[in-house]
Amino acid sequence: MLRRGFLKRTAAAFAGATLPAGRVLAHEGAAQAAVIPPREVAIAEGIPAGQIHVMPDEFALYWTLPGARALRYAVGVGRDDLYEAGTFLIQAKKEWPSWTPTPGMLEREPEVYGKWADGMPGGIDNPLGARALYLFKDGYDTFLRIHGTNAPSTIGTAVSNGCARLVNEQIIELYEKVPLETKVFLYPKVGMA
Template sequence: MTIARRRFLTGVAALASAPLALPAQTFAPVMEPQVVALRHPLPPGEVHVFPDHFRLYWTLPEGRAWVYPIRVGRDDLYEAGEFYVGAKKEWPSWMPTPGMIEREPEIYSQYAEDGMEGGPGNPLGARALYLFQEGRGDTFLRIHGTNDPNSIGRAVSNGCAGLTNAHIVKLYDQVPLNTRVILYPKMGSSAFTAG
């Protein structure tokens, strides 16, 4: 492991253990996106997901960031790591992964052949940012919308980070292709896959 990579992973662990925003935020299930001052400055133009706080930060210059409430992947379906936005789609179509079909065939097998066209009832919601990694390509992880605002603030998805449809529309317009995305490990997890 290179020294730079070790420093990066050490920094990730430190950031993951403490909330980023000043003043200390209360983590209500739903809130409106807002600009906050960061306790630990991050490079501007990046997405940082803190799963234990159910928050996504879109970083800005001068140590500030937009903060969005999110839901995250449940149990071991959440995958920490470094990614980049490899594709963006409005009202994306959706196809369950083989793992989703294997875990819950009663829910997902009906969509195995044709998936679902984009639209209000689609699980990816109004917009989706597709997460890729170097050498791996599409990871099948997404930052996407949801029609279920009650799921925000919970670990309930099949691995993706979800925002309300209104919030993902705003974030989608802010985040360009090739944006760096960091999904921090859940507390107590030593798993981190750097791309």
């Protein structure tokens, strides 16, 4: 499968489109942020249904459907130096997952992550949000996740420690659709090796 073919068809699907605003889950009493709802789009022929394709330069995640179609979700992605392209399998899924910063996160920003070195229980304040899909490669946990967020303003940005994030409402929807052993493609950022 060529990235160019996938992108050409998806770009054409959005030409001139105006998308209505949706809603996301937020803290009780907090203002609800408007976000782009998932949208069904045409993709290149020959891409199997039941896969996830993350296009970091578009801040888009595609859940492929039969008949050269996909659901397109808006996402936030990892910062340039932390984003990891590759092919992965989802080999764990969790609702309201707990979270522990990786050793790299603790080393880079101990003042931010040190208080959570022993972990943070799941819940609305947890950085993994309402659901998480765990990405594995060759049977090993990569510590990369597709997860929710309680910070909708981070959608459409490259600020995370390598993961792809959706608003909580949308990760809950995607979580229900995606089975274990789903193949995930994280495409390279343009200009990155």
